[in-house]
Amino acid sequence: MQWFAAPEYWLSRLLVQRLLAALYLTGFLAAALQFRALVGSRGMLPVPRFTARVPFRHAPGLFHLHYSDRFYAAVAWSGAALSAALVAGLGDVLPLWTSMLCWAVLWALYLSIVNVGQTWYSFGWESLLLEAGFLAVFLGNADTAPPAPVLWLLRWLVFRVEFGAGLIKLRGDSCWRDLTCLRFHHETQPMPGPLSWFFHHLPDPLHRVEAAANHVTQLVVPVGLLLPQPVATYAACVVVATQLWLVASGNFAWLNWLTIALALAAVDPARLGLPVHPRDHGTTPVWFEALALALTAAVLVLSYWPVRNMVSRRQVMNRSFNRLHLVNTYGAFGSVNRTRQEVVVEGTDEPVVTRRTVWKEYGFKGKPGDVRRVPRQYAPYHLRLDWLMWFAGISPGYARPWFLPFAARLLVNDPDTLRLLRHNPFPDGPPTHVRATLHRYRFTDWRELRRTGAWWHRTALYEYLAPVDLAALARAGHRPPPPVRQGDGGRGR
Template sequence: MQWFAAGDYEIARPVLQRGVAACFLLAFVSAINQFPALLGEHGLLPVPRFLARVSFREAPSLFHWRYSDTMLLTVCWTGSAVAAFLVLGLPQLGPAWVPIRLFLLLWAAYLPVVNVGQTFYSFGWESLLLEAGFVVAFLGSNGVAPPLTIILFVRWLVFRLEFGAGMIKIRGGREWRDLTALFYHHETQPLPNPFSRCVHPLPRWFHRGEVLCNHVAQLGVPFFLFAPQPVASVAAAVIILTQLWLVFTGNFAWLNAITIVLAFAAVDDTAFRVVLGVPGPSPRETTPVWFLAVVLLVTALLLALSSWPLRNLLSRRQLMNASFNRYHLVNAYGAFGTVTRVRFEIIVEGNDDAVPGRDAEWLEYGFRAMPGDPGRMPPQVAPYHLRLDWLMWFLALGARDTRWFEVFLLRLLQGDRRTLRLLRYNPFPTGAPRWIRARLFEYRYTSLAERRATGAWWARTEVGILVPPVAFEGTADNDQS
């Protein structure tokens, strides 16, 4: 069965399995910390209300049977424990069926969370994590050689991820075609980090070079993932380096981290030995017939599901971050088809006066990562995912679905502790404000001279009132908000 075994990818396998498991661990911890406040029984978009109008067929989830915050936390704590076990590599020391079952358990535990997560779980990296977890399950354990078909399918996943993102850009805004997108992106991206501020003022020829290198990495290099070695390893190295640049210049949850991990499917053991000097793999046992049969059946299933994303890549109406089935297997990916040139931010403020007058003092709530206080340095939060902060960025761009934000303001007026724990700073620690409002600001990085003079990272100008002052009267729940 030499054709079946990818014996030269023994080192890549633990990188793939442990890296994907680490991303699952992050995802479950994120859900533990944020899901109850955002989507729980008394959340901003409560899951029970969602399940009342959506069938199991539309969104498969064990929560159709019963949802409670306790049940959600039980699922997520279990998923976290299994993911941590796989990160340590202990299940991989046993028979091949052990990591298969545990990775499928991660996939089956996270799928119901995503399928009821609504707009808070509408990001492409959710589907990417589910697909990656399902696929790497069939890499087996240390006792068998990595299956060649699964190694190649992981490369196909990286190809769809990178080439899809490249085509979205070429088919999207003109700024990607005229190489000007990064004149703005480091400033207007969802959650800048400290290094974004350092890169933004660099010369325009540098930013044009960034865009050009991005096009090469996403539109040309992915094809070489299927070339003979060492070309495939070099292609993987280029993708890894470009993803590291994105890690250094932004906060995109675990998207870049998992892409780096998956790219190692194209790095063979020879490349690892040359670069890192690691020893060669130990001999493997004969591949069990049952393992061969399972892997071939799964490969056939994945190939059959690949027709939809393949057609999508070739379509002029290419979909971005689309799932073609309810189980998030073999998806379409892509991001930032257009780049905004101006940054808008929503500032939420509270007031405790009986009737706030023109000179009333309004106190600002602080979010964990989105720009607010102009003097605060943008934090590094990735690969952790702050879902509320990301939705605030979309809201400032004019997102149509504002139901969650209306309930969010209500929760602030109620002084809801779970909601307040999503924030960095609560200006009313001993109670709740009587009034709440939301203002829209235009933000830009301060110039070097302004930075030296004021110490501020941002300069902001008020654009208008998004939500005028409102007060909370009586007791309300989600059905009344």
């Protein structure tokens, strides 16, 4: 079938696969380095407790068959190693079926991690990585020309990402309709980056241009992705430029980079004047064509649910309609906070809490804390605790499942938990009490920055968590994890 092959897109496919493998690598590294405190057998939301109450059919994955911390680590590090090999080009030197198997293994490993990740993995870009990763299984390798149907499925995916985000904004917060959301967004976004302060202080007319341009790039430009060339290439370039703007303005894990990777599937390099020489691909196997066409038919059927969601007046963001996270609906920032509230966590080593108690603040890696600290760039790496702390500042309900277990682990200086933090004010011994207070944060202006050297100004609002000790948490049913015995290796008990 001549129409099936699209050899002119070989460079686009290569870039999509390399970027996607790099983002898989990022996801597996984040899982390997953070899981013990978050979902490990001694973590805040342990996997064994989750799998005991949620059956396999509701959250399929390897950890329903067996769990131990060592096994989880083996899954995460194996995924990281395979991802790195695919970044280096392993997929193009293997036979086609073996290359497809590598991508399928990556998808299955990451699906297993996401499906037991609970609230720590409740972000839209987890499903987006899984959906894109599943499509990548059928992109082929250097043995075959890129399959046109699968390239179209990638275009359809990035269309849903962008168009869904545009619709949820138009239907959601009124500030998107009156073009004022960007007055607040750069300051109140989950994790500002090093340039967010400067974006926030752009003149108001430019903020209005930003908001208007967002509507164009998310509601008009995505349609171009589904049109013939060269329109699709130009639309993809606009998507890439827009996503790079977002990369510069904040930390959104790998959402922006993954959207860029998907958009590249619509780029015909020749339309951009790139000197791309055609490759001599072999004949596409019939079995591969059959699988790609079956995938296309399945995606078309499963697209009913996200399309119905997009046209609904009650559109929701970031929902999977099946346990495999295939053909999902997406969206971001349907509403924008007008003020920034941050939970500040502190401890004391004094035996009795009084009005004169000296409290020392814990430092987080990414979220605002020390007002003089410049916001850091972490994306595409995902600091899961820091992101959930942002939600905790919006409403205590978001933190209810894990905040007291978090406090319990601080009270014993749990090493796995402390690795998620930038600064532990009690290196020589655990605190006797911890507490949390809610603060209002705002960016300083130019004059304040020059005078004080502070990027933020903060004002205490109210007590978020009254001072607690281990006895109080034990009475509430939140006991700290037992210390790891030498040689135990963190096995699930």
